[in-house]
Amino acid sequence: MTTIVDLIEAAGLTGRGGAAFSSAIKVKAAWENRARLIVNVCDGEIGAAKDAWVVANHLPELLEGVSLVTGGRRKAKTLFATHRGTTTARLLAEAGLPVLETPERYVSSEETSLISLAHGGDARPLAKRAPFVFGGRDSQGKRIRPTVVLNAETLWRISQINRYGVDWFRSFGTADEPGPRLVAIGGHVARRGVYESEAGTRLTSILAQAGGLPGDAEYVGVGGMGGILLTADEVRSATWDTPGMKRFGGAMGPGLINVWNPDDCPVEVASRMIAFGAGESAGQCGPCMFGLPALSADWARFSAEPNRETHWQLVSRLGQFGGRGACAHPDGVARFAQSALRALGPELAQHAENHCTKAGGRRYAQLG
Amino acid sequence: MPSSADHRRVAVDRILCSGHGVCAQTLPASIALDEWGYPIIVEDHVDADAGALAVKLCPARALFLR
Structure with a gap:
């Protein structure tokens, strides 16, 4: 039976x-x-x-x-x-x-x-x-x-x-990742909401349901605090499936896409997210309760003053979070920080020259 | 490499671990410590006897074999 x-x-x-x-x-x-x-x-x-x-x-x-x-x-x-x-x-x-x-x-x-x-x-x-x-x-x-x-x-x-x-189920998605899957699209889009999606489609087609990726969008988060950050160009070339997300160090995750508001300084937004992630540790596991605040401090130091020393400090910190918590929270925050470091490279270079193109740059200046 | 008679995989209950660091002394080739004294497992395959001794000596009873 x-x-x-x-x-x-x-x-x-x-x-x-x-x-x-x-x-x-x-x-x-x-x-x-x-x-x-x-x-x-x-x-x-x-x-x-x-x-x-x-x-x-x-x-x-x-x-x-x-x-x-x-x-x-x-x-x-x-x-x-x-x-x-x-x-x-x-x-x-x-x-x-x-x-x-x-x-x-x-x-x-x-x-x-x-x-x-x-x-x-x-x-x-x-x-x-x-x-x-x-x-x-x-x-x-x-x-x-x-x-x-x-x-x-x-x-x-x-x-x-x-x-x-x-x-019917397998008529959606790919052979490896079959079936329909929901995705929540939020942030800087015309129609925020929950939509149907399937693996193997382009990320831009999924965003089209919410009104499309706006022309002024610069950065897009996929997967939230435990996810990754992509540049708009990366979003335009990315496929919504595990291999497509793995290219950027991410995964399909719990199904959510957030288009960052281009008026906000992305370095500041990333800093806030990492600081929030550090504050959300349950305080049970040493590598998380000490490691995440240290990561947040390293990120703040590097983004305020990007140089070889602060970069090395941040990168070596990121290397310390491999499966060292009871849950995957520390791994998730480290994954996000790692991808933000990659995606925000040009922004961080601008900040190194004390130049933020965003209105939020003033707020950013106070962070350091 | 699967667990065999003379090799086991060492793991840490991260909630129980309070960073005594004894495991890094008993299994120096497998376990390093971070700046707060919490273990970083560099190589989880350990000799079964050495692993059993390390488990026995963990003051937090956080180290275990699987």
Whole structure:
């Protein structure tokens, strides 16, 4: 008998939350371990909006996906994680669904933060010695029951695969990255919003749905705080798929594109993002709680005074963040800083000569 | 290289680790320390016996083998 796991596997669905892990492997393990399901509707990345969009527009299908994954177990006790006080929290509560209220912090919606929160702990990441779908213990030895976290879009896609079939799903995207995928487009565009996209298309065609890449746009963020920064020229040549994003050190991520406002000094915007990322450390892992503020300071020093010494300091700092946190937050901020350093090269050279072309340059001057 | 009888992969529970730095003494060829004393794993494949001893000597019980 064909099960939903077989269908998901044939469809080649991967998690739409950012990690792009095989959904079939996850759902199969969830079945075998009778894991509790947590639906992640947090849209935790900066500028993310698609999971809230799924709840607002496709709640019945989302619930169908939940029922397919939990095998309709009545005692499954699925939780819906979202930030407290949001419209999404209200919609879920009105539908009579149990809401796991998540504090408004960047790392609090990370998969294991939600698992910790569901077990009565803090919404802070857990160290993963093995995937928690098998159950396990947190660092202090507290028992964690088998839990699987899937994001809202992923569950919606599962219901679509069940309804419309594998061939329909695979008619979108590429052979390696099949299926439709949502993308949130924000910032300096005519029509901000959540749109359908698929791997293998040009980044500019995706942006066309939001009114196109404006002629005065200079920089575009893909993937938020844990993503990358591209120049407008790079956006014009880039393909929306893993190889296309990998060229710039990025990934498809959680599906969000932000066109930076050309009136703002991009060096200042990048500085603020890195400083924000440093402040969002959960303060659990040394390399993150000490490393990120040091990275932010190195970035500020280099952008105020770009020379060989400050550049060397920044680059050697960036080399220290390889998988050294319980979660990927430090890696994400370092990835963003690395790509901002590349994309902003010409801007930084201008700044070295004490010359910022933006109105924000005055504000930038105060940063140093 | 997969884990075998005489080789294992060393890893750190980053939440438990409080930067004592003992692992860099017990596994000097595999682990370096950053400026705050937190481990940087340079080579995660370690001799099984040396790895087991390092795990035993980690004061934070953060070091483990897999």
